[in-house]
Amino acid sequence: MEGRLTMSYRELEDGFLVTLALIVSSQLLVILISLISNQFRRQRKLSITNQPPVESVIDGNQITIYTYGMDFYHALLRDITQAKDIICIESFIWKDDAVGQQIKELLAKKAREGVTVYVVFDAFANLVVPRPFKQFSPDIHLYRYRAWQRFLDLFDPRRLARDHRKLAIIDRTISYVGGFNIGELYGRKWRDTHVRIEGSSSHNLFAAFADFWNAQAHKLPKLKTERASLSPYIRPYVNNPQRILFPIRSMYIEAIDLAKEHIFLTTPYFVPDRVVLSALIDAADRGVQVSLLVPERSNHLLADWLARTYFTDCLKRGIRIYLYQGAMIHAKTATVDGKWTTIGTANLDRLSLFGNHEINVEFFSEEVATHMEGMFEYDLKACRELSLDEWNRRPMTQKLGELVLSPLWPFL
The missing domain is CATH 3.30.870.10 (Endonuclease Chain A)
Known part of the structure; x- marks a missing residue:
């Protein structure tokens, strides 16, 4: 009896290792296929137009x-x-x-x-x-x-x-x-x-x-x-990993939670943790217009795949997603209700919000917010909006790839 129990534990352990190996190998296969396919993607036709300072x-x-x-x-x-x-x-x-x-x-x-x-x-x-x-x-x-x-x-x-x-x-x-x-x-x-x-x-x-x-x-x-x-109008926020201080994340969450009318977010890599994502969804649920601008194709293909794992939840809850065309958009900015703005180095991903040394500045100024919202509207000319219907019709292979890669979000 004891021998059979020992064997069953061993079999369970072996089964776990085999399952883990299959998951990891599947992730590596998806990454490899994505990297290879990326080499054959069309060269971007650059559409950068100079906005004056x-x-x-x-x-x-x-x-x-x-x-x-x-x-x-x-x-x-x-x-x-x-x-x-x-x-x-x-x-x-x-x-x-x-x-x-x-x-x-x-x-x-x-x-x-x-x-x-x-x-x-x-x-x-x-x-x-x-x-x-x-x-x-x-x-x-x-x-x-x-x-x-x-x-x-x-x-x-x-x-x-x-x-x-x-x-x-x-x-x-x-x-x-x-x-x-x-x-x-x-x-x-x-x-x-x-x-x-x-x-x-x-x-x-x-x-x-x-x-x-x-x-x-x-x-x-x-x-x-x-x-x-x-200053009550200009304030820097500094992430310090050695001291386990990440105030930029808290700054974003607080601004999102206080929003009443609209939120305009621009980020090159959208891989938020669950609290940040929930704050955005809660804002949309209470009637705030939440607009997210990301590159259709960034310089990090894996980050693109992981970002797409969040699109379904966002689109279902009314968050509007705009895909920047023809060039890499790398800005890390946000405005809320035409009053609050942040500009800085932190992306909306785990590495920036919970890992790296980062610095953002927040501005309480209607004039700055108006300028930033004008820039956001200007950038929309180079975007196409992603609809929920289009997203639901994406290929099954893409859906499987997103499912396989979704556990990797803590590493980006």
Whole structure:
């Protein structure tokens, strides 16, 4: 009897392992087929049209919003050129192309002139960038961020975070934050959003850079933090995985829960956790117009597949989904009721909301919200709306692929 029970447990264990192997192999097969099919997808016909920068004034701060990368880079280069004291640049990706080289060379020039220059980029995200390009002038304080420093860090979830922030501060009075990485691809062929802040609120963004630098770059000169008084109109939110603090997610949930009229969301990767998804569905249920704008085809095929696992629930509950055509839209923005806006680096996915170092800024300004809603409406010209009827008629193979891949959402 005891032997038969032992055998049954062994058989149960074997059956579990076989089932697990089948699930994993199915996921890998779907991913492989998707990657192969992606190679045969038609080349996008780019449809980026330049929206000019828009300006506002909030609480004494000059606000400029950029949706075309070359406009943003031009403004950044101008401000770096005019810097007198300190420059801080943080970028998730820094390409070794004409744009990347121009910014790198200008930073070296300013460092030789006596301006203190701090540079941070994510080492893992830039693995494919040639090593010589990642060698900066010795006059520049350079930190190549690595998520883990030692083997044991691999077993600490707090140490697996990437530095996904895109931040620049010039002389503590001018700051930039948003979705643009550094590179010509992003400047000319992607649709993204960045904001420039000139005024006292930039001190708080400088403090966010200094806090990160001082906590991570242990062997390099420390930065003295200098914060402005907290503004009720402009407020940065900073995810800090080491301290297990993820206020950007809470910011989104609170804004969604308070919405009464409409919510406009733009994100390149839509893989929300259940609480965020429930907040959006609850808003739609109480009559709020919820509009979600995502790329029809992003630069991450697996993220596209996972995003589609949420479309059925969204469409059934009245959330309108718009698919951006012809180019990659990488903006991470939202507006609520024409009063509240956020622009930043965090996507609506698990990695951004619960994993990576991120920074978003929220604005309480009807003028900024009006500008952002105008940009959203403009982007809709390059979109097609996905209907529930069309979605229900998608191929069975796609539905099976979504089912197989849906357990992978915690990893994106």
